[in-house]
Structure formats: structure tokens, C-alpha cells
Amino acid sequence: MGTVTLRQVAELTGKSEATVSLVLNSRQFHRVSPRTRAMIQRVAAELGYVPNMQAQALVKGKTRSIAITAIGMTPFYNEYIRRLTHLFEARHYNVFAFETMLSPEREKQVVTWVSQGLFDGCICLEYNYSNRDFYEGLVRSGTPHVFRGWNALEFYPEHMIRVDYRSAISDLFAHLEEQGYRRLSVIIDSSSYFVEEDAFSVRKSLYYELIHNRRLVIDPEAWITVPIDVENHLRYCYEKTREMLTLCPDVDVLIVQSASEIPAVYKAIAESGRRIGIDFAVATFDRIPMLDYMTPPVSYIYEPSEMVADIIAGEMLAQLHESHSPGGECKVKALLALNASTRRQSER
Structure with missing residues (x-):
């Protein structure tokens, strides 16, 4: 079976394509009565209709894409990127991870792309003394952003997850x-x-x-x-x-x-x-x-990377008006697992 279209949903509901689009592809669904909305959503679900993300982006002025910056694609950062990709794709967002390799120019370029509207928001997985100036413009403009860091700074942006080691x-x-x-x-x-x-x-x-x-x-x-x-x-x-x-x-x-x-x-x-x-x-x-x-x-x-990733995603989605999050600064403690490599064993 081919891709289900708005026209097919409209024909089965007896409503116009414009009305169906308001319900399925727009934030303006409140302009449609609850009864009609429920009928359209039921028929769309039965047909297996998948929203056209490009069409939604044009209507809403959004790309449904999130940029993530990380120092390198190491096992540590890959675990965060894997979890965040899973969480955002479940909400129909694309995730693009960029490796900065401590290059100011690389990081500035990504921030510039976000500022130009190529991404709806930006996540910095290593916010510290060396790169904080890059993100000041995003913070001032209100562009959705979330930072993760562990360094002791003299001040912290509002949407920052601090990991205390x-x-x-x-x-x-x-x-x-x-x-x-x-x-x-x-x-x-x-x-x-x-x-x-x-x-x-x-x-x-x-x-x-x-x-x-x-x-x-x-x-x-x-x-x-x-x-x-x-x-x-x-x-x-x-x-x-x-x-x-x-x-x-x-x-x-x-x-x-x-x-x-x-x-x-x-x-x-x-x-x-x-x-x-x-x-x-x-x-x-x-x-x-x-x-x-x-x-x-x-x-x-x-x-606790999964928990931190969940907090990061929640903060970002709240700024994108996709969910509710209390916001503000968040502090998470690192954990210690003690094993045999540091426990003094008797000689055999």
C-alpha cells in the first residue's frame, strides 16, 4: 500500500483537505470542533496516515531539527547522542550531531547555523569556559538551547544541566x-x-x-x-x-x-x-x-547519562512547546562504582 495522503483522509471523512490538514499537520487544530477533530484523527489512525514533516515545517516555520555539539564521537558522547536521538525521533525531530574537536571555528559554525534558523534548537554537551561565549547570542535571542557541563563557573545559563563530580x-x-x-x-x-x-x-x-x-x-x-x-x-x-x-x-x-x-x-x-x-x-x-x-x-x-539525557530532552521540548518542564538550572551528581581494581587483594 502506498503513502496515505490528506486527500484520502478527507474523502473518507467528508471534510476538506484544509480542515484535515488543520487537524493533522498544524497547531491550529483548535479551530476545528472536537467532534470533527476526533473523527479525522480516528480515520487517519485507521489508514496509517503519517504527517508530512516538510509540510509542517513550512506551515509552522520550523525545521524540526536539533543540533548537538560534542567534543568528539567518543563512547561517552555517543551514549548521550544515541539516547537523545531516540527521544527526539520519537517526537518526530531530526537530530544532527557535530564533532567540534576543540575547534572554535567548528563550534561557531554550528551556532551560526542555529542562529540562521537551520535548526530549531541547539544542545551543547560540553559547555565550559572555552566555548560559553559562542552561545551568548542564542541565550539572548531566546533560541531553544540546553547545555550540559561539569565545570565550576561563576554563573550558569538558565537551561544548563550541571553534573557534579x-x-x-x-x-x-x-x-x-x-x-x-x-x-x-x-x-x-x-x-x-x-x-x-x-x-x-x-x-x-x-x-x-x-x-x-x-x-x-x-x-x-x-x-x-x-x-x-x-x-x-x-x-x-x-x-x-x-x-x-x-x-x-x-x-x-x-x-x-x-x-x-x-x-x-x-x-x-x-x-x-x-x-x-x-x-x-x-x-x-x-x-x-x-x-x-x-x-x-x-x-x-x-x-547517570540516561537520566541526564532525559532531562536535556525535556528542557528542549519544553522550550519548543512540545512538553512541560519546570526549567531552570539542574544539578545531577556523578556516581561511584567500586570494583576489584581498587580493592586491595591479598597475594596468592
Whole structure:
């Protein structure tokens, strides 16, 4: 059977195509009596009529498209994009994800497209010090927007979802201290730096703040920063971990910012003669399926990404007048999952 048309629905209901279109393709359905509206909707459902999204866009002046910006198409951001795509497509919106790779020009271009009306709204999955100026115009103009971020800013836009890592990191440090670990190393991506020339990182500052007054210390010689554009990312992590373990023999903890780097790190630690969960601890960020297959299982800090994505979608749909949402600033806490990689095991 071919595509069901407005004309077919109109013929079976005895109403004009204009009236049927008002009910099925327009926000002006209130101009039609409830009885007629119910009849048209019933016949359309029986025929399997699907609204013409292009026609709706012309009538309403909307594209029914949402732009999403993300630093990179990593497992972490892909999980958000997957969930948001599912939620918006269920409401007949198209989702376009753009990888910025920390390029200001890439991000500005997407924001310009949104400002020009090519998209109905914009979702920024990593709103921070480095890119907040790009979105000021959207905020001032009232263009639908939602931001997700974790950095401690001096002010927050109204439609921002803040993910608080502070308590989860503090709990991890307390656990490591309790297990008898003392000297930390860190692998961090350069995406956490907003002024790379000064090597200043918000996450780095947070680590030093939360480790204060503990018996744990961060070895400054064991801080590994991975360039976002480095070739063969895993090979780089592997080699730098091997090098760090040779140069810093007292280090007994490695915190890995990205869970996707864990296989390379595990291999480097094993080849150095260290034993994860016995004389060496590893923890990471993000909950990705690969972690379930690592031995020993990895401790990790993670965002409740499905819940955050649901909040993001609700905020956006409310601004698009598609649903109700209380709006305003929202704060969500990251969670800690403790596994064998940080629990001190007895030697066999």
C-alpha cells in the first residue's frame, strides 16, 4: 500500500483537505470542533496516515531539527547522542550531531547555523569556559538551547544541566586512602584544558583540592596529558604509561580520565610487573560496556547519562512547546562504582 495522503483522509471523512490538514499537520487544530477533530484523527489512525514533516515545517516555520555539539564521537558522547536521538525521533525531530574537536571555528559554525534558523534548537554537551561565549547570542535571542557541563563557573545559563563530580571523586580518594594506596598518577585528555598554553585544567584543580589533607598525594611527574589530535591514541597511552611507571616507581594508583583507554593502561601495567588490585590501583571515568570484560573489573565514576539525557530532552521540548518542564538550572551528581581494581587483594 502506498503513502496515505490528506486527500484520502478527507474523502473518507467528508471534510476538506484544509480542515484535515488543520487537524493533522498544524497547531491550529483548535479551530476545528472536537467532534470533527476526533473523527479525522480516528480515520487517519485507521489508514496509517503519517504527517508530512516538510509540510509542517513550512506551515509552522520550523525545521524540526536539533543540533548537538560534542567534543568528539567518543563512547561517552555517543551514549548521550544515541539516547537523545531516540527521544527526539520519537517526537518526530531530526537530530544532527557535530564533532567540534576543540575547534572554535567548528563550534561557531554550528551556532551560526542555529542562529540562521537551520535548526530549531541547539544542545551543547560540553559547555565550559572555552566555548560559553559562542552561545551568548542564542541565550539572548531566546533560541531553544540546553547545555550540559561539569565545570565550576561563576554563573550558569538558565537551561544548563550541571553534573557534579566533586562528591564521587572525594569518595574515590577516601576509598583509595582506606585501601592503603598513597601516590597517584593521572592520565587526562587535553580536552579538559581550556588554556592549554598555561597547562591549566579545571579537573586538575579539582583533584588537588579534593586530595588536600589526605595521606594521598599526586605525583606531579606522573601527570600524563594526551593531545586530543594525537595519532594512535591507545598506543600513546600505552607508551606513556610504561614510561611513567619506569620514571615514578613509587606511584601505586593511576586515574584514567577516559574509560576507552583502559585496555592500553592495563597492558602497560601488566608488562611493568605491577599487579592491579594487589600492589597497584586503577580507576576511570565513564560507564562503557568494555569495562565489564576487563580483569580485574575496573572502579569508575560515571554520570547517570540516561537520566541526564532525559532531562536535556525535556528542557528542549519544553522550550519548543512540545512538553512541560519546570526549567531552570539542574544539578545531577556523578556516581561511584567500586570494583576489584581498587580493592586491595591479598597475594596468592
